[in-house]
Amino acid sequence: MLLTLSAGSDAIFNIQWSKKPNDLKFVAVTSRSLQFWNPADASKKLFKAGTFGSKFSQTKFNTATFDEHGICYSAGANGGIHVWDQKQELGLVLKAHAGEVTAVACAQGMLVSTGKDDMLSVFTCDQGEYQFVR
8 A cells, every 4th residue: 555545534435537648636526525636746735625616506426537638527416417627626517317417427529427317318528518419
């Protein structure tokens, strides 16, 4: 074991690494927040909680994933897929489901999610542009 650190008192449900080449960032999904970790940059705090800003309402998350550009997507209890920028700030919420989003995956320009509404949602994602496919 190289290192052990406390992430606080919240249970961690999911951990996902960035898919961006040479990017060592990862996200930990806890019962109350997303924690963005950057162990490669010693000049910053090891982790930072994702910030919602004034435009968005806070929600709980089930899981998260990254795309090949280092953008993070999280599955919200509010039916949205939350799009997090490189600064770990929420930039966009894609309405994907009538109920809670239970899983999200991203690969090769496609963003796919499932929800408690028993539906599968598919978006294309290309450099910050998102198009609902199905």
